[in-house]
Amino acid sequence: MTDTALHVGGPSPYDVLVGRGLADRLPGILGSSVQRVAFLHAAELTELAKPVLDVLRADYDVLALGLPSGEATKAADVAFQCWEALGDAGFTRSDAVVTFGGGATTDLGGFVAATWLRGVRVVHVPTTLLAMVDAAVGGKTGINTGAGKNLVGSFHEPAGVLVDLDTLLTLPREELVAGMGEVVKCGFIADPVILDLVEADPAAAIDPAGAVLPELVERSIRVKIEVVVADLKETGGSDGHPGREVLNYGHTMAHAIERAEGYTMRHGEAVAIGCCYVAELARLEGHLDDETAARHASVFRAVGLPTTYSGAGFDELLAAMRVDKKSRGNTLRFIVLDGLAKPVVLSGPSEEHLRAAYDLMTGGGAA
Numbered sequence: 001m002t003d004t005a006l007h008v009g010g011p012s013p014y015d016v017l018v019g020r021g022l023a024d025r026l027p028g029i030l031g032s033s034v035q036r037v038a039f040l041h042a043a044e045l046t047e048l049a050k051p052v053l054d055v056l057r058a059d060y061d062v063l064a065l066g067l068p069s070g071e072a073t074k075a076a077d078v079a080f081q082c083w084e085a086l087g088d089a090g091f092t093r094s095d096a097v098v099t100f101g102g103g104a105t106t107d108l109g110g111f112v113a114a115t116w117l118r119g120v121r122v123v124h125v126p127t128t129l130l131a132m133v134d135a136a137v138g139g140k141t142g143i144n145t146g147a148g149k150n151l152v153g154s155f156h157e158p159a160g161v162l163v164d165l166d167t168l169l170t171l172p173r174e175e176l177v178a179g180m181g182e183v184v185k186c187g188f189i190a191d192p193v194i195l196d197l198v199e200a201d202p203a204a205a206i207d208p209a210g211a212v213l214p215e216l217v218e219r220s221i222r223v224k225i226e227v228v229v230a231d232l233k234e235t236g237g238s239d240g241h242p243g244r245e246v247l248n249y250g251h252t253m254a255h256a257i258e259r260a261e262g263y264t265m266r267h268g269e270a271v272a273i274g275c276c277y278v279a280e281l282a283r284l285e286g287h288l289d290d291e292t293a294a295r296h297a298s299v300f301r302a303v304g305l306p307t308t309y310s311g312a313g314f315d316e317l318l319a320a321m322r323v324d325k326k327s328r329g330n331t332l333r334f335i336v337l338d339g340l341a342k343p344v345v346l347s348g349p350s351e352e353h354l355r356a357a358y359d360l361m362t363g364g365g366a367a
């Protein structure tokens with residue numbers, strides 16, 4: 001496979017390089033003015049990170065910081081420890097951060113880079129499917145608070161993203177499957193060919209050594225790039241398109257479920273359930289046809305993702321959805337589909353429909 005450079009335009013343009021074994025491309029992206037590099041990686045991935053670390057150590061003074069795995073890393077105390085380490089090592093504005101890991105690592109590392117000295121260069125090296133197709137691209141960074149997911153953060157675009165598909169070879173199957181949550185989301189909101197590819201051969205779609213997964217990765221990244229270039233800071237779209245909020249399809253309920261589960265459920269799994277929830281809500285509100293609504297559960301299930309959830313009551317989930325960033329005052333707002341790849345904003349749906357969609361989501365086993 002030859003490398004592909006997907007360009008992200010805008011005021012701070014950069015490339016997302018997709019290929020295999022890309023570590024030696026890092027110095028070219030970091031540039032010659034950088035002296036020190038903070039290498040923020042999931043500590044459990046130290047062995048996998050070795051080729052990248054070797055390349056960095058050849059050219060820079062490297063401060064390697066091993067971080068907790070998963071969602072636990074998206075916490076204020078972890079960010080604080082990174083800031084202290086950067087201060088101790090004398091990091092200046094011409095130095096840089098490189099992140100290496102899944103979306104939790106790129107979110108935390110991106111946030112540290114965005115806030116240190118009010119912003120230093122960051123390059124993301126995503127190592128999960130989810131981080132490749134979504135978290136590492138577009139500049140959203142963030143950590144969680146007691147009230148909910150990603151409530152503190154900033155927009156800070158990377159100087160580049162290295163998507164080394166070889167890193168997926170060590171990724172546990174359940175993490176690959178979780179990444180498909182965001183891939184399939186992209187299919188529903190913008191690129192139905194993704195859905196056709198997954199439906200045609202679900203096993204091939206999640207085979208990290210095959211040819212279908214790279215195409216899905218590239219298609220999903222292209223969806224994300226097109227959206228963020230048009231509306232980087234989520235201020236709104238034009239011509240009836242919701243803008244960047246479209247990438248939040250399924251996330252209003254997904255984030256509420258993750259919070260209810262104490263962040264033990266994988267994000268991509270929650271997104272799959274959340275997309276099925278909002279498809280039912282859209283159907284009940286007269287937006288979406290029965291067939292497209294039903295296709296949600298069918299595609300997510302085909303790759304092994306969950307589509308129902310009954311672990312928390314309606315009132316708890318509703319309260320959590322109220323602090324979603326799309327809310328305005330007391331008005332809940334959702335991204336829904338008017339049809340395949342036709343996203344619109346639904347403002348203030350009726351509580352009757354919110355609850356009816358919840359009842360369907362519980363699959364009859366309401367908590």
Ligand SMILES: NC(=O)c1ccc[n+]([C@@H]2O[C@H](COP(=O)([O-])OP(=O)(O)OC[C@H]3O[C@@H](n4cnc5c(N)ncnc54)[C@H](O)[C@@H]3O)[C@@H](O)[C@H]2O)c1
Binds near residue numbers: 070104135
């Ligand atoms: N900023 C954004 O735009 C954006 C977009 C989507 C998701 N997110 C965030 O991303 C996070 C989820 O990311 P995720 O699904 O990548 O999970 P994750 O970062 O928690 O990683 C999952 C697990 O896989 C391990 N892992 C990572 N790469 C590996 C590899 N190659 N081999 C073996 N193990 C590996 C990690 O160490 C971790 O234990 C959530 O916090 C979500 O909110 C952010």
Ligand SMILES: O=C(O)C(=O)C[C@@H](O)[C@H](O)[C@H](O)COP(=O)(O)O
Binds near residue numbers: 134140244245
């Ligand atoms: O990039 C975006 O914009 C997204 O909404 C992508 C989502 O998949 C991602 O989970 C994001 O972190 C959610 O953003 P939030 O603003 O709801 O925290």
Ligand SMILES: [Zn+2]
Binds near residue numbers: 134182251267271
């Ligand atoms: Zn997401």
